[in-house]
Amino acid sequence: KICRMRRSEKLSGEEHIAVEFTTTDGDILPALEEKLHVPYVPGRNLNPNGAMRFYELMMDRRSVRSFKANCKPSIDVIEYCIRAAGTAPSGAHTEPWTFCLVEEMGVKQAVREIVEREEHINYSTRMHAQWVTDLRPLRTTAIKPYLTDAPYLILIFKQTHGTTVDGRKKLHYYNEISTSIATGILLCALQAAGLCSLVTTPLNCGPALRRLLDRPNNEKLLILLAVGYATDDCSVPDLERKRLQDIMVKY
Numbered sequence: 001k002i003c004r005m006r007r008s009e010k011l012s013g014e015e016h017i018a019v020e021f022t023t024t025d026g027d028i029l030p031a032l033e034e035k036l037h038v039p040y041v042p043g044r045n046l047n048p049n050g051a052m053r054f055y056e057l058m059m060d061r062r063s064v065r066s067f068k069a070n071c072k073p074s075i076d077v078i079e080y081c082i083r084a085a086g087t088a089p090s091g092a093h094t095e096p097w098t099f100c101l102v103e104e105m106g107v108k109q110a111v112r113e114i115v116e117r118e119e120h121i122n123y124s125t126r127m128h129a130q131w132v133t134d135l136r137p138l139r140t141t142a143i144k145p146y147l148t149d150a151p152y153l154i155l156i157f158k159q160t161h162g163t164t165v166d167g168r169k170k171l172h173y174y175n176e177i178s179t180s181i182a183t184g185i186l187l188c189a190l191q192a193a194g195l196c197s198l199v200t201t202p203l204n205c206g207p208a209l210r211r212l213l214d215r216p217n218n219e220k221l222l223i224l225l226a227v228g229y230a231t232d233d234c235s236v237p238d239l240e241r242k243r244l245q246d247i248m249v250k251y
């Protein structure tokens, strides 16, 4: 027999009010059910050259802002990429993410209107002069044709909490980190599939985009991706990446 009690927890600086479930003996129960442990099965197709080949694959990923409007990747490919993202590790295996895939032109237009309206304010007032100046080499502006040209937009929401089948509130530990890791895997999968992507984090657009897509209150927009194929005349800044010795310290 299960009974309720309330308790607050401090986790990574945030206050969480959890509804805990206890047996009549006072034992606390997990949000998921108890799990069997089964033998670990190593991955398939593993070999030491995989790391170098994966590095070479990822070296070619660039943030693309110019997409072919009439060239649409197969939905099956996109769905496999999102499946791959869903393999990410997450706090207490809560899988605290929602990937909203937008392909309808009307919805893309509505997203673009919301984003451009806010970005005009962001670039002119919310972002300070140093920030705008730091972006100059990337040639970004408040005008975002890629939001309607790209055949797919993926709006990635972190779920700040969830609900169990019997209506209990489920804590989503480290939901932002977990969703960010899943997004990283999604970017790798898209690259492996030969697709181009752009990561954007539209400042101040979260609530309006959440309402547009009719997402519930516990979902907060984390990242908006544009996905498709680059135009033939697409150019990118001639950036370099830090060398291994500049990003790795050995002990």
Ligand code: IYR
Pocket (backbone or CB within 6 Å): 119, 135, 138, 140, 141, 142, 200, 201, 202, 203
């Ligand atoms: N979100 C804006 C501005 C922007 C901010 C950063 I930090 C970038 O690396 C790139 C752009 C935009 O998308 O234009």
